[in-house]
Amino acid sequence: MTELRFRPLALASGLILENRLVVPPMASQTADTEGLATEATLAHYERLTRSGAALVMVEYSFVSLAGRGDPNQLGAHSDDCLPGLTRLAQLLHQQGVKTGLQLTHCGGKASAEISGDLMGPSGIAVPAYDRTLETPRAMTDADIQAWRQDFIGAARRAELAGFDLVEIHCAHGYGLNQWLSPLTNQRQDRYGGSLENRARLLMEIIEGIRLAAPTLEIMVRIPGQDGYPEGLSQSQMKEVARRLVAAGVSLIDVSSGIGGWNRPKSRRGEGYLVEESRALCGQVGAPVIGVGGIESAEYMEQALSEGWLDLAAVGRAILKDPDAFRRQQMLPRALAHQEEPA
Numbered sequence: 001m002t003e004l005r006f007r008p009l010a011l012a013s014g015l016i017l018e019n020r021l022v023v024p025p026m027a028s029q030t031a032d033t034e035g036l037a038t039e040a041t042l043a044h045y046e047r048l049t050r051s052g053a054a055l056v057m058v059e060y061s062f063v064s065l066a067g068r069g070d071p072n073q074l075g076a077h078s079d080d081c082l083p084g085l086t087r088l089a090q091l092l093h094q095q096g097v098k099t100g101l102q103l104t105h106c107g108g109k110a111s112a113e114i115s116g117d118l119m120g121p122s123g124i125a126v127p128a129y130d131r132t133l134e135t136p137r138a139m140t141d142a143d144i145q146a147w148r149q150d151f152i153g154a155a156r157r158a159e160l161a162g163f164d165l166v167e168i169h170c171a172h173g174y175g176l177n178q179w180l181s182p183l184t185n186q187r188q189d190r191y192g193g194s195l196e197n198r199a200r201l202l203m204e205i206i207e208g209i210r211l212a213a214p215t216l217e218i219m220v221r222i223p224g225q226d227g228y229p230e231g232l233s234q235s236q237m238k239e240v241a242r243r244l245v246a247a248g249v250s251l252i253d254v255s256s257g258i259g260g261w262n263r264p265k266s267r268r269g270e271g272y273l274v275e276e277s278r279a280l281c282g283q284v285g286a287p288v289i290g291v292g293g294i295e296s297a298e299y300m301e302q303a304l305s306e307g308w309l310d311l312a313a314v315g316r317a318i319l320k321d322p323d324a325f326r327r328q329q330m331l332p333r334a335l336a337h338q339e340e341p342a
């Protein structure tokens with residue numbers, strides 16, 4: 001019997017992932033200060049394809065200058081990014097993998113020095129495990145409209161560049177997580193209050209992308225829950241995930257929320273966040289990605305057979321040594337590497 005991690009997975013639209021391994025988005029800090037991909041960016045992603053993972057995600061990319069969190073962050077905010085993004089998507093496809101671009105607005109989880117304009121749903125500093133963040137200004141209706149258009153424009157560029165999918169970053173305390181979370185969204189208007197209202201901007205972005213970039217698969221990185229009491233709960237996130245799938249999202253990527261992606265002190269061992277994907281897997285109408293310290297074939301087989309996840313994302317273990325990872329997993333080489341000696 002084929003081991004579960006080698007089994008292909010077909011998404012609702014027909015896009016086929018050749019196995020159950022995903023390289024999650026990981027910021028490489030290799031873009032130039034305009035947000036354009038460099039030779040170092042291309043080399044970085046070529047290296048990651050050597051892991052044998054079927055889906056290689058490209059790191060969080062800013063949708064507007066005000067949404068930027070890092071001076072060397074990749075951008076998807078302007079048509080100037082298109083040549084670099086196109087080369088990146090082509091390179092990844094030539095290596096035989098499917099690929100997606102993660103789109104991010106950092107919102108209040110940036111610094112005014114880099115973004116130029118620190119804003120969020122409310123004037124509330126975003127809690128983070130590892131630092132104290134500046135207090136953003138509360139966004140106006142015009143800002144909300146601009147965010148929506150910025151995400152849609154960036155998704156359209158991802159489609160033009162040839163990516164198979166976009167991932168909307170709604171986790172780790174970044175902008176759209178701030179909108180969803182009652183910790184950081186205390187607005188009194190139709191974008192605040194109930195879960196439906198707090199999810200409104202995210203849903204509008206999904207709807208806009210479906211219309212503007214109809215060939216793209218849409219995946220959303222969501223928190224399984226926020227890392228603070230009074231934040232988003234697992235049951236609220238199940239509700240959000242179901243609504244996303246009903247709106248046409250074809251993959252749900254489950255990570256952590258307000259607090260950040262780092263391992264919280266209370267969570268140990270391989271698969272330290274997988275209890276979050278486990279709470280949603282098989283229950284939201286689309287395949288679910290789980291993440292968090294996953295590295296061994298044994299763990300993946302167990303997680304797949306027990307229904308804790310449909311796809312396993314492996315970050316740092318692949319970043320450290322993609323070739324060693326592939327050998328240890330007994331994965332076949334990605335198409336482009338099959339000619340090379342083992």
Ligand SMILES: Cc1cc2nc3c(=O)[nH]c(=O)nc-3n(C[C@H](O)[C@H](O)[C@H](O)COP(=O)(O)O)c2cc1C
Pocket residue numbers: 024025026027028059060102169172221255261291292293294313314315316317
């Ligand atoms: C260097 C580095 C950069 C990261 N950048 C991103 C990012 O751009 N977007 C994102 O959603 N998560 C990012 N993450 C989190 C990873 O996608 C992943 O969720 C996390 O590393 C846990 O998986 P792991 O234990 O297998 O590494 C990053 C992680 C690392 C180590």
